[in-house]
Structures are given as structure tokens and as C-alpha cells.
Amino acid sequence: QVQLVESGGGVVQPGGSLRLSCAASGFTFSDYAIHWVRQAPGKGLEWVAIIQHDGINKFYADSVKGRFTLSRDNSKNTLYLQMDSLRTEDTSFYYCARNGGGSSWSWHFDYWGQGTLVTVSS
Amino acid sequence: IVMTQSPGTLSLSPGERVTLSCRASQTVNSNQLAWYQQKPGQAPRLLIYAASSRATGIPDRFSGSGSGTDFTLTISRLEPEDFAMYYCQQYGDSATFGQGTKVEIK
Numbered sequence: 001q002v003q004l005v006e007s008g009g010g011v012v013q014p015g016g017s018l019r020l021s022c023a024a025s026g027f028t029f030s031d032y033a034i035h036w037v038r039q040a041p042g043k044g045l046e047w048v049a050i051i052q053h054d055g056i057n058k059f060y061a062d063s064v065k066g067r068f069t070l071s072r073d074n075s076k077n078t079l080y081l082q083m084d085s086l087r088t089e090d091t092s093f094y095y096c097a098r099n100g101g102g103s104s105w106s107w108h109f110d111y112w113g114q115g116t117l118v119t120v121s122s
Numbered sequence: 123i124v125m126t127q128s129p130g131t132l133s134l135s136p137g138e139r140v141t142l143s144c145r146a147s148q149t150v151n152s153n154q155l156a157w158y159q160q161k162p163g164q165a166p167r168l169l170i171y172a173a174s175s176r177a178t179g180i181p182d183r184f185s186g187s188g189s190g191t192d193f194t195l196t197i198s199r200l201e202p203e204d205f206a207m208y209y210c211q212q213y214g215d216s217a218t219f220g221q222g223t224k225v226e227i228k
Contacts, residue, residue, distance in 0.1 A: 035217075037166075045158075045166065045209055047217035059216075095165055100156075100177075107213035108156040110177060112165035 002026040002111045004096050009116030016086050020116060022079040022096030029077040030054075033099035035109060036070070036081050038092035048094070051079065053103040064090075086120045093117050123148055123212050127220035133228040140197040142223045144210035149190050151214030157186055157195045160207045160222075169208075170195060200225070 008020040022034065036048040049060045051070040058070045069082040079096055094116050097109035124147040134140060144155070153173035158166040168177040170186035173193060183198040197204055205227050210220040 044221050045211070045219040047211075047219070061216075100168065100171055106154065106171075107217045108154070108168065108171045108211065109158075109166070110168050110171075112167070115165055 002098065004098065004111060004113035006094060006096050006113040006116040009094065009118045011119045011121060012086055013122050014086060014088055014120055016120070017082070017084045018086065018118060020081040020083065020094055020096075020118070022081075022113060024077045024079070024096075024098075027098070030074040032102055033104075033107075034072065034079050035097045035099060035107065037095045037097055037109065037112075038090075039095070039115075040089075040092045046092075047107075049081070050099065050107065083118070086118075088120050091118060091120045123150065123215050123218050125210055125212055125218055125220035127208075127210055127223045129223060130221075131224045131226060133226050134200055135228045136200050136202055138200050140195075140200055140204075140225060142195040142208055142210075142225075144188075144193045144195070144220050146191045146193075146212055149214075150193075150212045153189050154212060154214040155186070155188070155193050156211045156213065157184075158209045158211065159204075160209065166209065197225075 003025045005023045033052045035050045051058045055072045067085045072079045096113045098111040100108040100110035126145045128143045155173045157170040160166040174186045185196045
């Protein structure tokens, strides 16, 4: 069965950095684009970023552009989100989610991980 | 594209029919509209994509309709497990979510 497992969340001070990982199993990882979606506690959902199946094309929400960097290792079925210059408003649960359209530009999310909490606070 | 869901909260009883609304600030390309269900402490679950296609394993009491800027999620008969938050999401131009509609027990 399809599984996505996030890790790496925690508490970090404003201006600090954190790297999240998303380990995938149960499907051919290299065939799928993967997204990150975040949710501040008690709030709604916000799309953060996508990395295409081959790791070449990446797109970011304006709110994180220039601060967050996506990468993936298809040999390890793992995705990484490097988060730098963190702000208090980045405090959220971060979910990795599989692109429902495979490697296409159909950006809906058919499987989600359980999420990892990132808290940015002094 | 800004997505607006209404109402914010619905108070209903099991067995009732539910209609949730989602309106886009501009036309959603190719009806690229999805609906998700989220329960407290859980990740969202995909219900509907391409405005009207049910995702794998989703019961047929869930249905989606609409086009252009106006979309609807209908639950034909509420089951106890359907009380949750529901989000719409457009993916015709990047990806944006509505603010959600909470379906609560009356």
C-alpha cells in the first residue's frame, strides 16, 4: 500500500533552519511528482511546493520562495525539504503528498503522509 | 485563484443530505477541482478530483459537480463517520485551497 512518512520536524528559532524528509513506499517513487502542503494549527491548508518525478523541475509558493529548497533521491525513495530563514509564520504541520496525476501537471493530492510539526519560536 | 467555501459550518443529523459549495475567483481550467475530507488529528483524504471523479475507495454517497467557477460536493446521506472538515482545491493554476466547511453533528 502507498505510504508516505515525514520526519525531521521540531522546534527552531526564527532565522534558523530545518530539513524535513519524506520516505515513500508502496509505489514507483520515480514515476510521481511529490508536493509539500502545510497547515498551521487549527487553520486551513496551504500548498508549499512541488518537485517533479525526475527532480529537475521544482515550484514553490511565493510565501516560501527563496527560503525553502526541495530535492529528492529516487534511489532511496526519499524527498527532502530544506527550510532556511524560518519565520514564526512558518509554524505548521507539514505534509508530503503524492501528485494524483503522476508526473503530469495535475496538482491534486491522492495520498498524504501523517505530517510533521514545525514550530518556529524564540 | 481565490477559493471561497460556504457555509463555514453546517449542523446536521445522520441520514441528511449535504451540499457544500465552493466558488473560484476566476474560471478553473479544465475543471481541475478536488475535494478533501479531514478529521481532527488526521491528514486530509482525497474524495473527488476533476470536479466529479471519485477517488479510489470513496463511497458513492459522495459526489462532485460543477464547472467554471462554481462547484458542489454532495453527500447523499450523512453517515456518522462523515462529520469532518471539507476543503476544495483548484489545480488549474498552481494550487489553492478554500478555507473549509465544517460538517458537525446537530
